[in-house]
Amino acid sequence: MCIRQAKKEDAAAAALLLAEVLEHIGTTLAGTAEPVEKQQILQSFFTAERNRLSYRQTDVKVQGDKVVGMVVSYHGSEAEMLDQPIVERLRRLKQDSAITIDREADLDDYYIDALCVDRNVRGQGIGSQLIRAVEEKARQRGFETIALNVEHGNIRAYQLYQKLGYRTRKDKVISGGKYHYMVKNLL
Secondary structure, eight states: OEEEEOOGGGHHHHHHHHHHHHHHHHHHHHTOOOHHHHHHHHHHHHHSSSSTTSGGGEEEEEETTEEEEEEEEEEGGGHHHHHHHHHHHHHHHHTOTTOOOOOOSOTTSEEEEEEEEOGGGTTSSHHHHHHHHHHHHHHHTTOSEEEEEEETTOHHHHHHHHHTTOEEEEEEEETTEEEEEEEEEOO
């Protein structure tokens, strides 16, 4: 098993994982709640060169030749630029130039946007491995903090992040859902 930079060829597996983990946020970003259409849109985001869900922002855990986990990350200062293609698509789709999407990451934090492990291999430490890999990437790039959002009520994920050293800085509302904004110092 290895963790590597995602490739466009990982799109089908990545879209399945993204659809599962993003739920409300994925519906907002895709502009639809219809499952098949939502997954297709998330797959197109993944294969695109520039947006928050692009393969370029994604690392994957591979077991054999199968993607069994993924993590999407970027620096908070890049969020607006990475969100722009998605916002422009939503504005065209809804014919509403006022559409915006909620800011998830603070400007000074490296940000874990999405983390998901295939349900068939959960509990094997893959999520922790992906988080550690992203933390190391952020350290190597000189970033001092890393952050993520975890939905209120997702006790298992919240406890995992606490165990890994993340602490709640504040609560946020994203796409109508309530989240803990959790941060870890990387120094």
